[in-house]
Amino acid sequence: MKLVMVMYIYVDVLLILNLYVNYFLLLATGRLMHLPCGRKRCIAAAAVGSLCALTIFLPPMHWALCTLLRFAMGVPVVWICFGRRMRLRDVVCFFVVSMGFGGAMLAVSLWRRPVGMAFNNASLYLDFSPACLLICTVAAYALTCGIRFLVDRSTMTQGHYRVVIRYGPRVIGMEALADSGNLLMDRLSGKPVILCGGAELEQLVQLEGNLTDPAAYAAMAMHCKGMRLIPCATVTGSGVVPVFAPDEVLICEACSGARKPVDALIGIQQERDGAIFNPKLLI
Numbered sequence: 227m228k229l230v231m232v233m234y235i236y237v238d239v240l241l242i243l244n245l246y247v248n249y250f251l252l253l254a255t256g257r258l259m260h261l262p263c264g265r266k267r268c269i270a271a272a273a274v275g276s277l278c279a280l281t282i283f284l285p286p287m288h289w290a291l292c293t294l295l296r297f298a299m300g301v302p303v304v305w306i307c308f309g310r311r312m313r314l315r316d317v318v319c320f321f322v323v324s325m326g327f328g329g330a331m332l333a334v335s336l337w338r339r340p341v342g343m344a345f346n347n348a349s350l351y352l353d354f355s356p357a358c359l360l361i362c363t364v365a366a367y368a369l370t371c372g373i374r375f376l377v378d379r380s381t382m383t384q385g386h387y388r389v390v391i392r393y394g395p396r397v398i399g400m401e402a403l404a405d406s407g408n409l410l411m412d413r414l415s416g417k418p419v420i421l422c423g424g425a426e427l428e429q430l431v432q433l434e435g436n437l438t439d440p441a442a443y444a445a446m447a448m449h450c451k452g453m454r455l456i457p458c459a460t461v462t463g464s465g466v467v468p469v470f471a472p473d474e475v476l477i478c479e480a481c482s483g484a485r486k487p488v489d490a491l492i493g494i495q496q497e498r499d500g501a502i503f504n505p506k507l508l509i
Contacts, residue, residue, distance in 0.1 A: 235282065235351050243351065244279035248272035250363055251327060252307045254370040255320045260488055260507055261308050271307035275299060282349035292347050300324070327366075386480040389420060389501040391492060393430050393450075393472045400426040402477065402501040409504065412456055412469060412491050418507060419456070419469055419491045423499040427492070431470070452491075467493045477507060 249272040256263030278299040281287070287295075304317050389402040400422065410419040431450055452471035457464065469491040477486045488507045 237280075240279050240282065240349075240351050241276045244276035244349070245269075245272050246363075247327065248275040248303070250367060251320065251323050252303070254323050254367065255304070255316065256308070256489070257367075257370055258323070258374055259316050259319050261316060263307060263489070267309070268307050271303045274306060275303040279349040279351075281347040282351055284347055287347050296324075297321070323370075387503075388478045388480060389422070389503065390476040390478060390485075391422070391430060391472050392474040393470075396430050398426060398430045399478075400501050401499075402503055404505040404508070405502050406505055408502045410456070410458055410467065410493060412454075414454075414456075415491070417489055417491050418504055419467070419493040420475065420488075420501055420503040420507075421467070421493045421495050421498070422501045424494055424497075425499060426501075427494055430472075456493075458493075467495065469493045477503065 249268055252268050252271055253263060255261070256268075278296065281292075281295065300321060301317055304320050305312050308316060387402040387404060388399050390397065390399045402420075408419075408421060410421065411417065412419060450470035453468060454470075455466040456469055458467040472492050475488050475490050475492070477488055478484070479486075486508055488503075490503070490507060
């Protein structure tokens, strides 16, 4: 007599699990590619991607058809998350991260055959423990950050660059220097800071007086999105730097004409000209 094990798959658990997984896959892609990843857009993209998990109810498909279906669903998901900043290599990175996760889940399903887990047509269902899922997510994201750190440490870039900043209807460009010594980062958002001269930024935002003066800073904070002060240390001492969030930042390589959209804040240094950015942003 042949015994058949019956497993119930709940659609709500399936969609919530894949929404959660897709959200962190997109976060990992944004982290690896230094792409801005807004929370609302990321959730919307993850929700669209979770619908692909419904293929788990279909009969097992050929791997080529399954890959084609995933690609057809994956490109819109990446576009929803990153918008027009999306490049082909960003899509490739998302699929590499997704395949790594899918391969790990397939290996677990073949090796341990855990109760409450189903993996079919590259779709995962897991009757999960929230604590276990949280631990696995933290571990996977820590691994992603570790890979990003190792790649950043080995980065060496040289060239002639320009930084293009868009804020509202205004767009400005300025000469820029790639300097690994610019380690300035906003602790609140985790975003790197591109230091820009106040003379150039006057064409973009309204600068009134010395921004270290509380009154001048308060006046400018009314016009700049996300304006705040962050601590800054240099060889000559320490202080604070006003930073704000632009609508878009591009780093352009003068010789090749290549343009790289980056997720960074703009720091204002009134006494300098041009811009300084960390070359990690070019990866």
